[in-house]
Amino acid sequence: MVALISLSILGVFSMIAGLFNVNTKAVLTISIVTILGVLGFTAGFHWNNDYSRFYDMLNFDNYAVAFTCAILGSTAILLLFSEHFFSNIKQYITEYYSLIIFSVVGMIAMVAFDNLAMLFLGIEIMSVPLYILVGSQKKNLLSNESSLKYFLMGAFTTGILLMGITLIYGETGSFDLSTIQSYFQENATDSSPILLVGLFFLLAAMAFKVSAAPFHFWTPDVYQGSPTFITAFMSTVVKIAGFGAFFRLFYICFAPISEVWTTAIWVMAALTITIGSITAVFQNDIKRLLAYSSISHAGYMLISLLMVKNVESEAFGAIFYYVISYSISSIALFSVIMAVQKVKDSSSIDAFKGLAKANPLLGIIAAVSIASLAGLPPTAGFLAKFYILKSTVESGYVWLALIAVTNAIIGIFYYFKVLIAIYFKEAEDQSLSLIASSLAYKIVAVLLVIGILVLGIFPDLVYSIF
Amino acid sequence: MITALLLFPLLASIFLLFFKGEIVKKVALAAAIIELALSVWVWSVFCSTCTTSKEAFSVDIPWISSLGVHFALKVDGISLILILLTNFLIPLIILSTYKHTYNKPFTFYGLVFAMQTGLLGVFMSYDAFLFYIFWEVALIPVYFISALYGGKRRIEVTLKFFIYTILGSLFMLIGIIYLYLQTPNAHSFSWSAFQLLELSPDIQGLVFLSFFIAFAIKMPIFPFHTWQPDTYTESNAAGTMLLSGIMLKMGIFGVIRWIIPILPLGFMKWDDIVIVLAVIGIVYASIIAIQQKDAKRLVAYSSIAHVGLIAAGLFVANEISLQGVVIQMLNHGVNVVGMFVVLDIIESRTKTREISSLGGIASRAPKLAILFLIILLGNVALPLTNGFVGEFLLLNGLFGYNSYLAAFAGLTIILGAVYMLRTFQKVMLGQLTSTTEDFTDLTPNEMAVLIPIVAVILVIGVYPNIFTSLSAADVKSLVGALK
Incomplete structure (x- = not known):
């Protein structure tokens, strides 16, 4: 509750701050500190x-x-990494912050809901x-297109979600999760x-929000068209919230009638993983590639x-553990993309050629995060996939495990396309060596890399908290 | 003690990050020699306690409690031989790279040590999860070593290699998870828990396949070998030595530790097919080797042939052939690295590996010619060299299984003599060519690499008992597991 109220106040504050031309650095600092404070409070007082x-x-x-803390933590890290992105933007910076914070307020309600309303x-x-x-780059055609697309599809999905809630209400006579259960x-x-x-209807609406096949068609266009910072926000924080809600709704509320929907989830998971990873192989734009790979990751999470x-x-x-890792x-990885986009206009994979040589720190961040996304030990991504595979085999879905494993190999292939560009190709020009990062960025980046490795070696830190 | 042996290379690889420039080479060599000394110490303790308990050679610390993963290590005779091989070859490989300059040397040597950790971990781990982690950890550094420093097509070729091997290991992972879920409640990955499982022959056969694909790709057994010649040819010299000398032993060792004792029924279900595949591989690779113009590619194919014989002996699995497998793993590692060192020396002076454009080197470099001849004779299994001991035991064991197959596999010695001696004749003897005219003889550095290799070849050839006595007990218990 404190989280919702204080974040709403923070959102209003940064919106007003924009009116009075308050220093944006100060607003950013206040936002991050408040978010971390709320995180600490939630973890400290509401746990158990x-x-x-x-x-x-x-x-x-x-x-x-747990999910609230994951959302707040990811948002804070993302904001800490925002310097490369916002250095190219001249106006309405605090409005970005306030919109992000408002969105986070909605996410907290999504993972804590106990009522369909x-x-x-x-x-x-x-x-x-x-x-x-998504549409915040007003002069950019792609950004406008993706905003319109996302809005129309999203609005349509909202209708379907409401319809689903109504029908469930008609059958069970309640909005309340425990009553329904x-x-x-x-x-x-x-x-x-x-x-x-x-x-x-509920399944379709939730699948749309987490971009699971066959409701994933908006994802590549929106991810590619949005400003990179927003793409990062959507593919991480929004995804945590989406799965938090999806899981809470189906795992808790609809568990007694699981026979009805597990087959649908089985098929959707297999489709999502396969479509995501196979299409990703053919992408040359890194944001589009990550969009498809995020579809594929959504498939793994669906398995849970x-x-x-x-x-x-x-x-x-x-x-x-999966959403965290x-x-x-x-x-x-997105922090590296934002850094590269500061000096290069393009987001094609070719823009990353020779990055490791020009900027070893960014190279290492990219290497570790790609290894983790591809699921190689000893990173967190490996154990995330391992837990999912283990439980898949345990529940008797051996075929699904084999499909997942096959796609994990395809995943390594397309992730390594990026890694190869970064490490083994020669740069076409000198611009990459111009990227200068602040000390704060470097510290956060190194901590994040260490975090990925530590989580991969001591997974119980996160896995065993429940 | 063995934890220190395992973790020292990891520390060394981190430590190297603090050095810039050429000094890294010296530090790396020093670290590798310390590690070698450590393993010799472990060896001496192992021998002195041969008759008493082996408590000192296992470690068991709980690691991930939610999964029941333990940091469990155990060194037995067979793994000790492979540890010695690894730690013996790494300093030589480092020394052989002294004549090359690498962009960012600390990256290169750091990766070598990271890979050493992975290899030692594979040979020591006694917990399937840990084994899998080390299995992958050994792969990633060697991928970088080969893809960062190598020939023109290195990027595509190494990616193929990487994807191919990962493909195998992920199926192994499913097998590991399956076995894990079969263990009694509060599941465990430990070797002894896996060994206690009593699975039906059909299930064992399926799990066998999931493990076998991973190991067969790594060895490689025909028809899983397609990544190997390209990767060996395109990698830089050190990468090729690491891959051929040590890495492929991971596959053979995997069968010894994780398949034979745990899935004996599955093993017996498939062994006939694998033996036939291995023997086909021997002849097939030998014939292709004869046709090769590129010396490195020739050695790559000859390596497939030699490993095919090891694999055949491994799946025959009687006492003689398994003893042959263990000793031949050591021999093959030493010999093939010796071959690649010589090729690297020739290539760095003449800038070519084309056999036809070389000739007459013996007249300019007599020392190189003599050492090369001994290494080469080790490869063709002449009596009094190490290759003879291993191949004799292997063929003897294969003969006990099926005499026709053994005769067919015996072709490897004849065909091996054909391509090896022809290579020697064309490269070392005959007329000098324009490329070999200014060939200089070995430098002291290069002597320091080749002489230990030659010494080991001769010592094992004359007195193999040093190593066979280490593994005899373990080989006996392996054969016991199959009855």
Whole structure:
């Protein structure tokens, strides 16, 4: 609750600060400090201390607290990395901050909801600032296109989500998660068309938000067209929130009728992983490549939804470890992309040629984050995939595990295209050696790299918290 | 003690980051020699406690409690031989690179030590999860070594190599996870827990395949060998030596430690097919080797042939052939590195590897010619060289399995003599050519690399007992596992 209120105040503050031309560095510092403070407060006071508000519409249980902290932490790291991006932007900088913070407020509601109405509110609060942020480069045609695309598709999905909620309400008579859950426990064999359609609508809407196939078509265009900082925000923080909500809704609320939807998730996961990784192979633009790879990662995370029969703490641990390792690795890689874009206009893979030689630190950050995204030991990404594979085999989905493994190999192939450009190709011009980073950037980057490795060697730090 | 042996190269690779310029070479060599001394010390302790307990040679520390992963290491006779091989070759490989200059030398030598850690870890680990991690950790540095420093096509070729080997190891990972989930509650990855599993022959056969693909790609066994000639040819000399001398032993060792004791029924289900594949590989690779114009490629194919014989002996798995496998792993590592060192010396002076454009080097460099001849005779398994001991045991074991196959596999010695001696004749004897006219003889550095190699070739050829006695007990228990 404190988190929601203080972040809303922070958002309003930075919006007003823009009006009065307050120094943007100061606003950024205040924002980061507040976010970290809220993170510390949430982790410290709400952990192991369930806390409901608004007639049980929000419930800060351990699951919600963990995801809230992940969202806040990723946002803070991303803001710390923003210097390369904002150095190219002249105006409305604090408005960026405030929109991001408002979006984060929506995400917290999304991972802590205990009521379908709150889920809807959270998704909307998160999405509306995103529509603006995606289109924030007013003079850029691609940015405008992606904003329009995202907005139209998103608005349509909102309709479907509402329809799904209504149908579920019609069947169970409640918006409240625990009431719905107990209804299903009593009527486990219920398979009325209303319920099935409602469930399918909810599934489609959530799949759209996390860009799972076959609802993924907006992702590449939007990721490519958005300003890079917003792409990074969408592919990491928004994804954490999306999966937080998806998992909470299906794993907790619809668990009693899992037979109805596990097959659908199985097929979607296999499709998502395969489409994402195969299409990524043919991309030459790094943002588009990462868009497809993020689709593929969404597929791995979907697999965790199949673990309904497992121990709860294992399933929570697996999904949480995956989102953490995926988001810190992606943020690290995006920070490199932003740095390169500062001196080069293009985001094609060729722009990264010779980066390691011109700037060894950026080279190492890129290498470790790519290794982690590709799932090579001893990085966090390996164990993330390992936990997912282990539980897939454990739940008896050996075929799905084989599909996942095959795609992991394809994943290594396209990630290494980027790594090869960075390490083994010669630069075409000297511009890459002009990238200068502040000390703060360097410290955060090194800490992030160490974090990826430490998480890979001591995964229990995150996996065993539930 | 063995933890120190494992972690010292890792520390060395980090330590090297603090040095700039040519001094790195000296520091690297010093570190490699310290590591060699450490392993000789372990060897001497191992021998002196041969009859008593081996407690000092295993380590078991809980690591990831949520998965039941332990940091478990164990050194037995067979792994000790491979550890000695690794630590013996790394200083020589480093010394052989003294004549090259690398862009950012600390990266290069750091990667070599990182790879050494991975290799030692593979040979020591007693926990399947740890084994898998080290298996991959050994791969990544050698990929960088080969892709950063090498020939023109190195980038495509090494990527193929990397993807190919990862493909194998990920299927092995599924196999490992399957075995893990079969262990009793509070699952465990430990070797002994895996060994206690009693799986049906069909299941063992499937899990065998998932492990075997990984190991077969690494060795490589025909028809999984397609990455190997290109990678060996395009890598720089040190990368080729690491790959051929040490890395392919990971696959053979994997079969010895992780397949034979754990999946004996699966092993017996598939062994006939694998033996036939291995023997086909021997003849096939030997015939291709005869046709090669590029000397490095020739050695690459000859290496497939030699490893094919080792693989055949491995899957015959009687006491004689397994003893042959262990000793031949050591021999092959030493001999093939010797061959590549000589080729590197020739290439760095003449700037070519084309056999046809070389000739008459013996008249300009008699020392090189003599040392090369001994290494080459080791490769063709002449009596009193190490190759004879290994190949004799292997063929003897294969003969006990099937005499026709053994006769067919015996062709390797004849064909090997054909291409090896022809190479020697064309490169070392005959008329000087324009490229070899100003050939100079070995420098002291190069002598320091080649003389230890030649010494080992002769010592093992005359008195193989030094090493066979180390592994005899373990080989016996392996054969016992298959009954």
